[in-house]
Amino acid sequence: MKNFILALIVGLLVSACSIQRSAITGDKRAYGYSWEQEKQIGKEADEQIKQHFGVYDNVALQQYVNKIGQEMLAVSHMQREDTPATYKDTEFFFRLLDSPVVNAFALPGGYIYVTRGLLSHLDNEAQLAVVLGHEIGHVAARHASQRAFIQQMSQIALVGGAIAGQHFLGIPGGDLLGIGGMAAQVIFLSYSREDERESDRLGVEYASMQRYKSAEGAQFFVSLERMSAQSGQSIPNWQSTHPDPAERATSIPELAEEWRAIGYEQTIVNTDQYMGMLNNMIYGDNPREGFTRSGTYYHPEMKFQFSYPEGWHVINQRSLVAVVNNDQNAVSIMTLDNESAGAEASVNVFLNQDGITTTGKSGITNRGLQAFQAEATGQTQDGVALKFYLYSIEYDGMIYRFINYTTVDNYGTYGPRFKEITSGFRQLTDSGILNIQPVRLQAVKTTRSGTFRSFLPANLENLVINVTPEDIAIMNQVGLDERIESGTWIKIPR
Numbered sequence: 001m002k003n004f005i006l007a008l009i010v011g012l013l014v015s016a017c018s019i020q021r022s023a024i025t026g027d028k029r030a031y032g033y034s035w036e037q038e039k040q041i042g043k044e045a046d047e048q049i050k051q052h053f054g055v056y057d058n059v060a061l062q063q064y065v066n067k068i069g070q071e072m073l074a075v076s077h078m079q080r081e082d083t084p085a086t087y088k089d090t091e092f093f094f095r096l097l098d099s100p101v102v103n104a105f106a107l108p109g110g111y112i113y114v115t116r117g118l119l120s121h122l123d124n125e126a127q128l129a130v131v132l133g134h135e136i137g138h139v140a141a142r143h144a145s146q147r148a149f150i151q152q153m154s155q156i157a158l159v160g161g162a163i164a165g166q167h168f169l170g171i172p173g174g175d176l177l178g179i180g181g182m183a184a185q186v187i188f189l190s191y192s193r194e195d196e197r198e199s200d201r202l203g204v205e206y207a208s209m210q211r212y213k214s215a216e217g218a219q220f221f222v223s224l225e226r227m228s229a230q231s232g233q234s235i236p237n238w239q240s241t242h243p244d245p246a247e248r249a250t251s252i253p254e255l256a257e258e259w260r261a262i263g264y265e266q267t268i269v270n271t272d273q274y275m276g277m278l279n280n281m282i283y284g285d286n287p288r289e290g291f292t293r294s295g296t297y298y299h300p301e302m303k304f305q306f307s308y309p310e311g312w313h314v315i316n317q318r319s320l321v322a323v324v325n326n327d328q329n330a331v332s333i334m335t336l337d338n339e340s341a342g343a344e345a346s347v348n349v350f351l352n353q354d355g356i357t358t359t360g361k362s363g364i365t366n367r368g369l370q371a372f373q374a375e376a377t378g379q380t381q382d383g384v385a386l387k388f389y390l391y392s393i394e395y396d397g398m399i400y401r402f403i404n405y406t407t408v409d410n411y412g413t414y415g416p417r418f419k420e421i422t423s424g425f426r427q428l429t430d431s432g433i434l435n436i437q438p439v440r441l442q443a444v445k446t447t448r449s450g451t452f453r454s455f456l457p458a459n460l461e462n463l464v465i466n467v468t469p470e471d472i473a474i475m476n477q478v479g480l481d482e483r484i485e486s487g488t489w490i491k492i493p494r
Contacts, residue, residue: 023077023087023140024202032148033108035086042109046093049113054098054318056116056282062096064277065132068125069094069112072133075209076202077140092139094132098318100284102227106135108144120283120441120491121223121475123216125270129207130217130252137202143195193243200248201255208259213266215256219477221248226474275443275489283493284465286438290316291464297321300434304395307424308332309417323421330406330414332421337392337399343372346392346399351376356388367426370394377408387411391422400425439463439493446488453480455490467493 018034021027033041056062069092073079078087092110097103099115106112112135114128122128138144191199207214225245243251260266285291290299292314298305299321308314308323315322323332340346344363351358351374361374371393379385389404402425404418428434446455456469473480476490484490 018145020086021084022142023083024198026082029146031142031145033145035090035109035142038142038145039090039109042107042111045107046095046111049097049107049111050095052317052319053115056096056098058096058281061119061277061281065096065114065119065128066094068128069132069136071210072129072136072203072206076133076136076206078136087140092136098282098286100286102224104131104135106138106144108139108142110139112136112139116281116283119278120281121477122220122274123271123477123489125274126207126212126214126216126268127220128274129210129212130203130214131220132203133206134199134203136206137199138191138195140202141195141198143191143199146195147191196243197251200243200252204252204255205259208256208264208266210268211264211266212268213256214259215253215266216269217256218249218252221245221252223474223477225249271489275491278441278491279443281441282438283441284439284467285316287436287464288438289318290321291436292316297323298428298433300428300436302396302398303428303434304400305424305426305428305433306334306421308421312417325414325417329410330404330417332402332404332418334400334402337401340392340399343370343392343394343399346401347372347374347390350388350390350401350403355379361390366393366423369425371422373422385409387415389415389418389422391418393422393425395425395427436464439465439467441491442494443489443491446484446486446490449486450484451481452476452478452484452490455484455492457492457494463493465493 018031018037019028020031020035022029031038073092077083078090078092090110092112094112095114096119097113097115100117101115102117102121104112104114104118112132114131114135118131119128122131204214204217207217222245228245256266287298288301290297292298292308295310296305296307297314297316309325312323312325315324320333320335322334324330337346337349340349347361350356351361356376356378359375359377361372364371364373371391374388374390376388376390377386378388385408386405387408389402391402391404393400402418402422404414404421406414452473453469456472460467460469469480472491472493473482478484
């Protein structure tokens, strides 16, 4: 029976692969999905990406990113005379995500994302063109589908790994953060280093064909290397599967020179335009979307707060807030419940799941707010016995649901901590916190010469986020003691 099931699975995987022509080489090759499936996967995952990270609220900057992306697309392998109609008719979408993380990525079927964190670390339009061209290269070469095919043939299940490599009690980070299904399968599928090198080549090719000074892209990778050295670890999502940043800092100018040698003059940098678009963009974490201070989580926009135990850390996402202990064997996850009619119904949604056994429940009030609590047991797929404390509270026309859990053996220790977190939920009334504003970038041309350090604001420690002089120097792709000539653009957080 076991062998029969294994044979059936392998048969399904083999039959699921698609043989199609490559948009890059024109040769036939095997992919994990057909192009139509890739477009559908991208479309479905795009909705989850937008919901989870949020799109940055600046129409002009969104349009600017899309404009440069469309320029790169026009000369890519997706839009050439000999491109098969299957690919040529595909619409591409370029999104600017509201995230401080320095990141860019692509989903199958034509969905390209850059973060405001990445934009803050670029110095000009030429660098943005290379990055967007690189991501178009991933889509054109169908790298995700290639990796899916390889994993299918290796009988490796496609599952969403944990964000930042973490798992909580065996539950993948993709599930914890609400990214599941095909989206998780694709988002957490790593490219090979050769995939990355191919996309580097394509990114330089596309930028060079549009006359951008594509060698400028090397400076961004120098900054990545400095960020990596500063943090003592690889940069999220431009990490172990990517070629070493120092390698790319050398290879990208070499690739650019190859295109110059065959007649593609590369003169466009467009620093003035880029800095003008970047001016006043939010920098770093936006405190209005939630922040912590002295053991309390505050959300100024939604006007609530709650305390959490000493030594626990907070994961603040647009779609949830998670509080996790140091041993990562106890977690409290708060989300908005937009479906239930009240606190009791909200708790019952969880309790009514298969495999959950309710051990007690009751209605309560918290500072005049209606709430409902329950305890229940269940187990992971690996058979680990869990105990849950569920808590939903009605506040300001919305329902906030806390799902708290740990192992049955540890519930005696962490159960009281869960109740401390949930009972601490209350209205935020401190006007100083309610009116807190994010740090924004000021892009300015220097009117004198001097070391970069001499241009830094004196009150850096008074900003609402933690930022060091070295952080700002890296963002500007310069050294702290590097001489800056008069008339040079710099980006300063204020």
